[in-house]
Amino acid sequence: MVIGGTSYWTKRRATEQVPMFQRAVNYDLPWDAAAFEAVDESQRWILTAMRRHGHELVTMLWRILGNEQDVCDAYQTTFLRLAHHEDGLKPRWVKAYLFRTASNAAISMLRQRIVERKALSGVEPAAVDTQDIEFDIDVKHLTESLRCHVAQLPEHLRSVIMLRDFGEQSYGEVARILGISVGTARVYRCKAVQLLATWMNKEADR
Numbered sequence: 001m002v003i004g005g006t007s008y009w010t011k012r013r014a015t016e017q018v019p020m021f022q023r024a025v026n027y028d029l030p031w032d033a034a035a036f037e038a039v040d041e042s043q044r045w046i047l048t049a050m051r052r053h054g055h056e057l058v059t060m061l062w063r064i065l066g067n068e069q070d071v072c073d074a075y076q077t078t079f080l081r082l083a084h085h086e087d088g089l090k091p092r093w094v095k096a097y098l099f100r101t102a103s104n105a106a107i108s109m110l111r112q113r114i115v116e117r118k119a120l121s122g123v124e125p126a127a128v129d130t131q132d133i134e135f136d137i138d139v140k141h142l143t144e145s146l147r148c149h150v151a152q153l154p155e156h157l158r159s160v161i162m163l164r165d166f167g168e169q170s171y172g173e174v175a176r177i178l179g180i181s182v183g184t185a186r187v188y189r190c191k192a193v194q195l196l197a198t199w200m201n202k203e204a205d206r
Contacts, residue, residue, distance in 0.1 A: 046083055049094045057102050060167035064106040064150075066143060074105040096177040099169075103162045110151040113144075149199045157192035160185050 057078065061071045078101045082094070091097040150161060156178075163174045164185070174185045 043083070043088065045090050045094070046079065049082065049098065050079060053095055053098050056167060056169075057098060060099070060162065061102060061106055063166040064103075064147065064162060065109060066147070070106075070109050074102060074109060077105045078102040093176075095173075099163060099167060099177050100159075103159060106162070107151055107158070110147055114148050114151065117144075145203060146196070146200065149196050152199075153192055153195065157188050157195065160188040161192045161196075164189055 054075075057075060058071065061074050065071050065074065078098060081101050082091070082098060085091055085097065150158060153161065159178055160174055163169045163177060164171065169177070171182045171185050174180075175182045178185070180188075
């Protein structure tokens with residue numbers, strides 16, 4: 001995501017630690033054939049989907065949520081919904097279904113987080129007098145603020161930002177997942193970035 005001409009998430013990627021959940025999910029390991037065979041044949045496509053798209057989903061969810069437990073919950077919710085899609089029927093395009101479902105789950109969590117933060121806004125924060133801690137708090141505040149603003153974007157703009165910037169999908173993939181043209185995806189992303197930059201700048205001026 002570009003704010004002020006610089007990719008914010010590129011900077012974050014250089015400094016933030018890889019979450020434990022993401023490290024634990026190693027998609028390069030040989031598939032457990034015994035476990036695969038133990039699953040009913042009609043449901044094996046779900047395991048294949050987990051192996052094929054799981055890493056991308058975890059990456060997107062982590063950048064959206066930034067909380068290991070929330071990422072785990074959203075990931076689990078996504079595949080549970082996939083397993084129960086129309087009584088176990090495979091969606092026409094599994095990847096599109098997974099990314100839309102994961103995005104919706106993540107946004108619901110972000111909105112709940114906003115509600116909880118507002119409820120706690122009257123609580124006096126603890127005194128902080130260490131520069132390193134202050135810097136860490138400022139970075140976390142900026143990140144959470146950006147996430148909150150993303151959650152407030154119109155759905156068509158938010159969907160493109162989440163897939164393109166958080167999920168690192170190509171414009172072609174974004175267009176296919178959302179059922180729009182590549183040109184429209186580019187326009188939506190441009191509008192979303194402009195809107196986010198405006199909101200973030202207004203917040204910085206307060």
